[in-house]
Amino acid sequence: MTTLAPFGARLRAAMDTRGRLCVGIDPHASLLTAWGLNDDVQGLETFSRTVVEALADRVAVLKPQAAFFERFGSKGIAVLERSVAEAREAGALVLMDAKRGDIGSTMAAYAETFLAPGSPLFSDALTVSPYLGFGSLRPALDLAREQGCGIFALALTSNPEGHEVQRAVGADGESVAQAVLRRLAAENAGAEPLGSFGAVVGATLAEAGVDLAINGPLLAPGVGAQGATAKDLPRVFGASVRNVVPSVSRDVLKHGPSVQALRAAAQAFVDDVSTVTNA
Numbered sequence: 001m002t003t004l005a006p007f008g009a010r011l012r013a014a015m016d017t018r019g020r021l022c023v024g025i026d027p028h029a030s031l032l033t034a035w036g037l038n039d040d041v042q043g044l045e046t047f048s049r050t051v052v053e054a055l056a057d058r059v060a061v062l063k064p065q066a067a068f069f070e071r072f073g074s075k076g077i078a079v080l081e082r083s084v085a086e087a088r089e090a091g092a093l094v095l096m097d098a099k100r101g102d103i104g105s106t107m108a109a110y111a112e113t114f115l116a117p118g119s120p121l122f123s124d125a126l127t128v129s130p131y132l133g134f135g136s137l138r139p140a141l142d143l144a145r146e147q148g149c150g151i152f153a154l155a156l157t158s159n160p161e162g163h164e165v166q167r168a169v170g171a172d173g174e175s176v177a178q179a180v181l182r183r184l185a186a187e188n189a190g191a192e193p194l195g196s197f198g199a200v201v202g203a204t205l206a207e208a209g210v211d212l213a214i215n216g217p218l219l220a221p222g223v224g225a226q227g228a229t230a231k232d233l234p235r236v237f238g239a240s241v242r243n244v245v246p247s248v249s250r251d252v253l254k255h256g257p258s259v260q261a262l263r264a265a266a267q268a269f270v271d272d273v274s275t276v277t278n279a
């Protein structure tokens, strides 16, 4: 099995050649219906296959939302396995949005599931929750580093409810989100051209209010259906905007099942992002 180059380097190259965009594969029941599909495993398979066919050979990152596959049990997970493999085969980086987080010994099993080569769900990167303590993520951080994979830890999420936890300030005056970012920066120290340990920071924020200079990617969900636009990115991310990977799900997916329309919608976001980030 060939060893992958570090995820950060692969992501930077993908963004340079394909443009800066992550498209989520979120097969909501309402989207399956809107596409004329049944809300069942066959509908899930057709939906996911269509998104992969339309976008995996052109967008930098595809981000399957595991929850929408898990809701169909083992058959849904089998669809997820095939989608991940086909998307990677077509050249997209696959970021598994599973937001795993647990005590270290269990975290090791999650890491094996998503980051061990040969695992049926092997992905290029994984979202994780650091709210059992950043140190509990160590098995995932170590396996990702060893295998050329990436990790995206939740720092400031796009939903308004996240702030009560993430903006909380400790006795030392540091916010919880800032502590997560500081630990990510340490993981990325010295990495070039970009570290592999990223943060999730919502594009919906009024302002970041934290130091985002982590030398790693900043996944920015919230563009599209949650109300943010590409124009918000410079305000939220400041000088770190060059490391932002905007993430859109419903606002691209609503254009299916037409492959051409999905492609056009994704390209429109890529163009919008390049206008504001290259300004």
Ligand SMILES: O=c1ccn([C@@H]2O[C@H](COP(=O)(O)O)[C@@H](O)[C@H]2O)c(=O)[nH]1
Pocket: 024, 026, 065, 097, 156, 157, 158, 159, 200, 201, 202, 221, 222, 223, 224, 225, 226, 247, 248, 249, 250, 251
């Ligand atoms: O802070 C976060 C972290 C993750 N997400 C996920 O991103 C997509 C957003 O979907 P849209 O349809 O573009 O709103 C979804 O899978 C979320 O679970 C997020 O929104 N915010």
